[in-house]
Amino acid sequence: MSANVRALAAKCCYAVVDKGRSLADELPQLQEKVAGKDKGLLQELCYGVLRYLPELEHSCRQLVTKPLKGKQRVVHFLILVGIYQIKYTRIPDHAAVSESVAATKPLKHFHLKALVNGVLRGFQRMSADGQSEVADAIKFNHPSWFINKIKQAYPSDWQQVLTANMAKPPMWLRVNQLQNSVAHYQEQLKQAKIDIELVDSNSGAIKLVTPVDVGSLPGFNHGEVSIQDGAAQQAAVLLDCQSGDRVLDCCAAPGGKTCHMLELTPGIASMTAIDVDENRLARVKENLSRLNLSAKTIAGDASDPESWWDGELFDRILLDAPCSGTGVIRRHPDIKWLRQASDIDKLVILQQQILTKVWSLLKPGGTLLYATCSILPEENCEQIQQFINKEPNAELVSLNSNSDTIGWQILPNQQSMDGFYYAKLTKRI
Ligand SMILES: C[S@@+](CC[C@H](N)C(=O)[O-])C[C@H]1O[C@@H](n2cnc3c(N)ncnc32)[C@H](O)[C@@H]1O
Known part of the structure; x- marks a missing residue:
């Protein structure tokens, strides 16, 4: 009777990788133990595992919590043989799994059959998810990392969010x-x-x-x-500046919200518009001039007020923070390809630094409106939750009827608006 091919392949790889034997020495003797048609399969499995070893080991590590040691190492190689079959051969997955599980018997490790079965089925699921990731990226025309984040944040609305991003604004x-x-x-x-x-x-x-x-x-x-956009126009309404207020717009360019605040409240005592980017600040000046409005414009870093602040506290602060722009993808489709997953963590830190600094410039009793054109919770509700946790004098003002949520998250195309986030905070006296 022909020996079990998977068991022989596992033995062969074990001998080569763990015992330092050469494949040219090991393989021919093992091939003698199988029928003609299986000789080719045995060769393919051994060569395949040795070719793709690091990658197979990586997959195995993700699925096996306790590494196999000593005599059980041969079963470790059996798992690699199984993963290789699923990933790189045309052998149907169910056959690859059941044949590999059956190989635990001739290897005299039948007690490990449940482990082999569980790991290979886990790998099957993992690769099916991987395929659906690729399929979603193509179907919805967004990068996979972003789709995963949106799925996590909006488990029931993620498809609508991605579809809304594809619409003409x-x-x-x-x-x-x-x-x-x-x-x-x-x-x-x-x-x-x-x-x-x-x-x-x-x-x-x-x-x-x-x-x-x-x-x-x-x-x-x-x-x-x-x-x-309709969403951006909520800022001035929500901050609700009053006559006589000293107002700071600390990330102001190109000045849309600065101008809107001045239009709605002509009695504002002073408006200071800061932006770190001098070229963009020039656009604030252009907009002020076209609309016949005036504000003090300063090129400065909002996270370093010492370099520009005159020492007088503000009644109202708008922090329209630098963000991922993930709420305005329908207007700027390049955001999908320019943004990387790693940018988000850096932005979250910058937002937190600016928020902490400008909060200290707010009068007791004053109001700060935090805004982003992002739909990622880490830049929005999670950012604000963390801020409230560490600032005992920060009080959240409810912006919508659902008082359970922190701030107001507008999703893209909700009421035809861009994706936006607002949180309104007052400083306790
Ligand atoms: C979302 S945009 C502001 C849009 C603006 N509020 C409006 O309505 O027209 C964010 C702005 O923050 C500015 N920015 C980024 N980092 C900054 C920092 N550290 N200090 C001040 N401004 C910063 C960017 O140059 C950008 O113009």
């Missing part, structure tokens, strides 16, 4: 309410034959049916209107 307008009422500007749009799809009753933001050329918007050059 809508055009939202912000009416400069110092120059015009929202109702009157709607009338102007009508006269210009520009169709409106909806008006957000909360912020007054107008969403157009179809994006138009900026030049065709009535009064754009005179500062009557700006382009700004």
